[in-house]
Amino acid sequence: MKVLVIGKGGREHSIVWRLHESESVWKIFCATGNPGINQIAEPVAIAPTDIPALIEFARSKSVDLTVVGPEDPLAAGIVDEFTRAGLKIFGPTAQASQLETSKSFAKTVMREAGVPTAEFESFDDADAARRYVQSRKGSMVVKADGLALGKGVVVCHEQSAALGAIADAMERGRFGIAGKRVVIEEFLTGEELSFFALCDGENAIALGTAQDHKAIFDGDRGPNTGGMGAYSPVPQFGVEIEARIMAEVVRPTLAAMNARGTPYRGVLFVGLMIDGEKINVIEFNVRFGDPECEALMMRFDGDLAETLLAAAEGNLAKASIRLSPRSAVAVVMSSGGYPGEYAKGIEITDLERIEGNAPSEIKTKWALNKIRVKVFHAGTAMREGRLVTDGGRVLTVTAMAPKLAAAVDAAYQAAEMIEFKGRHFRRDIAHRALARISASGRASV
Ligand SMILES: Nc1ncnc2c1ncn2[C@@H]1O[C@H](COP(=O)(O)OP(=O)(O)O)[C@@H](O)[C@H]1O
Ligand SMILES: [Mg+2]
Numbered sequence: 461m462k463v464l465v466i467g468k469g470g471r472e473h474s475i476v477w478r479l480h481e482s483e484s485v486w487k488i489f490c491a492t493g494n495p496g497i498n499q500i501a502e503p504v505a506i507a508p509t510d511i512p513a514l515i516e517f518a519r520s521k522s523v524d525l526t527v528v529g530p531e532d533p534l535a536a537g538i539v540d541e542f543t544r545a546g547l548k549i550f551g552p553t554a555q556a557s558q559l560e561t562s563k564s565f566a567k568t569v570m571r572e573a574g575v576p577t578a579e580f581e582s583f584d585d586a587d588a589a590r591r592y593v594q595s596r597k598g599s600m601v602v603k604a605d606g607l608a609l610g611k612g613v614v615v616c617h618e619q620s621a622a623l624g625a626i627a628d629a630m631e632r633g634r635f636g637i638a639g640k641r642v643v644i645e646e647f648l649t650g651e652e653l654s655f656f657a658l659c660d661g662e663n664a665i666a667l668g669t670a671q672d673h674k675a676i677f678d679g680d681r682g683p684n685t686g687g688m689g690a691y692s693p694v695p696q697f698g699v700e701i702e703a704r705i706m707a708e709v710v711r712p713t714l715a716a717m718n719a720r721g722t723p724y725r726g727v728l729f730v731g732l733m734i735d736g737e738k739i740n741v742i743e744f745n746v747r748f749g750d751p752e753c754e755a756l757m758m759r760f761d762g763d764l765a766e767t768l769l770a771a772a773e774g775n776l777a778k779a780s781i782r783l784s785p786r787s788a789v790a791v792v793m794s795s796g797g798y799p800g801e802y803a804k805g806i807e808i809t810d811l812e813r814i815e816g817n818a819p820s821e822i823k824t825k826w827a828l829n830k831i832r833v834k835v836f837h838a839g840t841a842m843r844e845g846r847l848v849t850d851g852g853r854v855l856t857v858t859a860m861a862p863k864l865a866a867a868v869d870a871a872y873q874a875a876e877m878i879e880f881k882g883r884h885f886r887r888d889i890a891h892r893a894l895a896r897i898s899a900s901g902r903a904s905v
Contacts, residue, residue: 462487463765464518465501466508466538467529468494470792470838470856471750474757475527475764476501477834482765489521495847496837508533515545524548525769531747534726535561535607550768552726552746556717559724559744563605563643566744573716575709577741580645586630589642593622599647604629606638610674610684615647650735651892652742653694654752655702657710657730658767660776661723664710665767666702668759668783669694670752671892676799678888685799686853689889691789692755695864696896697734705730709741725771751790751856754836758788758860786830787864791857791871791889792838796882798852804841806849808880811835814857822873831861831870835878849880857885864893 463485465476473496479485480500491514493503506513509532518526526542528534528551537554551557558565564582571577582605583589593600602625604612612635614625622644629639656667670692676682693699709730717724729745729752748756757764761782770779795802813819814835818826826833836858839851857875861867868890875885 461485461524461765461769462521463489464504464514464521464523464526465490465529466514466526466533468492468497468508469529469750470836470853471748471753472529473497473836473838474754474856474858475529475748477836478757478760478764479527482763484763485765489517489523491517494837495840495842496835509536511536511538511541514538515542515547518542518547519545525550525765525772527551527768529747531557531560531607531745534746539725548769548772550726550772552724553722555722556724556726557746559713559728560746561607563603563743564641567643567645569713569716569720570741572719573712575712575741576739578645578648580643582641582643583630584641586626589626589630589644590623592644593619593626601645601647602626602629603643603645604635604639605641605643606635608635608638610686611635612638648733648735648740648742650733650738651696653697653701653732653734654749655705655709655730655732656748656752656756657706657728658771658776659710659714659724659726659728660771660774661718661725662714662774663776664706664714664728665776665779665781666706667727667756668692669697669702670749670755671890672749672752673886673889676794676884676886678886683799685794687749687751688792688794688886689790690749690752690755691787691864691867691890691893692752692759693787695787695893701734701739704739705732708739713744725774750838751792751858754790754856754858755788758832758834758858759784759786784860786860786862787867788858788860789864789867789871789890791875791885792853793855793857793875793878793883793885794853795839795849795851796884798884802852803882804848804850805843806881808840808847808849808854808878810877810879811847811855813877814874818874818877826870829861829866831859831866833857833859833870833874835874854880854883864890864897868894
């Protein structure tokens with residue numbers, strides 16, 4: 461089949477790469493692509509939110525399946541419009557995308573579905589929100605309802621901070637329209653975990669667990685970014701938790717969405733807080749995370765295009781996938797200064813030394829330990845025949861190995877080989893799992 465992928469980051473590069481390995485695929489287009497993607501997919505110069513132009517393109521090329529990476533086109537209704545035009549597309553409709561685009565909607569669905577989540581109320585009126593805060597004790601979390609680029613959530617340990625967050629969002633318009641409504645919820649303690657499922661409206665297939673690292677610096681210090689690293693699976697929770705999340709979260713959510721007449725198709729990204737035996741959903745997203753996707757695509761073993769088409773057609777019950785039990789880790793290399801201001805156009809060198817071209821002693825070590833290394837492009841561009849930086853997050857260096865520690869070592873060994881002025885990456889990706897492994901003395905994970 462011919463596939464069109466929408467997006468241009470590391471997430472989309474890993475999806476394109478996995479589609480490229482799919483037997484059923486013979487041609488891939490990507491709107492808009494990047495230098496890494498463009499080696500295996502034909503770039504299409506149409507913006508991800510220019511839906512009419514994308515429909516015209518998909519029609520003219522007889523595209524069999526479109527796969528959407530980022531949330532913006534989903535929120536803008538790309539799935540609704542492609543479907544209306546008779547084109548197959550993998551992702552949720554605009555209404556179903558509200559699981560991500562409206563936190564109050566997501567919490568209401570969780571409540572209807574009996575999904576475990578923090579106690580909450582939603583407010584359109586600042587005075588009512590203030591009265592609620594004043595009536596409660598302990599820490600609280602104030603959230604802008606809409607998409608706020610990961611900045612709309614304020615964890616408040618003091619009542620005064622919660623009152624300030626309400627005024628910022630609802631009266632000072634700090635998040636624009638996204639903050640006109642707020643959700644105020646109980647503060648949860650524990651360790652965060654992400655879980656991914658492919659959904660076809662009725663059925664779901666588990667894609668595994670991951671943990672991301674949002675802060676720019678080691679030890680989770682400094683400002684938040686789009687994500688500086690991830691790994692999958694997350695060994696400290698064991699594989700049993702996947703069945704629990706499917707039974708207690710994913711299936712009830714699909715049933716509730718169906719009962720509302722807005723069946724959910726696409727990737728369901730479940731953000732959770734785990735505290736001993738207690739699991740609580742923090743939020744849903746309606747697409748893959750970046751860089752969680754890069755780690756998951758390393759582990760995905762099967763025909764991704766067939767699987768996503770089955771999901772788009774409501775046929776997942778018959779599909780089966782295999783997910784490697786090996787550990788994958790993704791380390792993001794970012795531009796100096798990111799997530800603040802940073803320069804673009806800085807030359808990237810030595811990228812060709814990774815993958816097939818690593819020095820022979822490294823190549824041998826990787827081969828002997830069954831390590832695979834893959835570099836995905838995120839913010840790169842070609843200028844006069846040279847590869848340069850073109851974004852805050854530049855590359856995602858990904859490795860997979862039978863043991864997590866070996867995957868982490870290989871990812872760092874590869875990252876060290878790639879040079880660009882001002883390059884930055886965290887040195888402690890997967891630290892929670894590695895600490896647990898060394899504490900328990902179990903070398904098996
Ligand atoms: N109820 C909660 N208790 C404790 N921490 C929370 C809670 N809700 C959110 N957080 C923290 O805030 C982060 C962002 O919240 P989330 O709902 O995922 O919003 P978004 O990803 O859209 O910014 C979470 O990853 C978590 O660290
Ligand atoms: Mg989140």
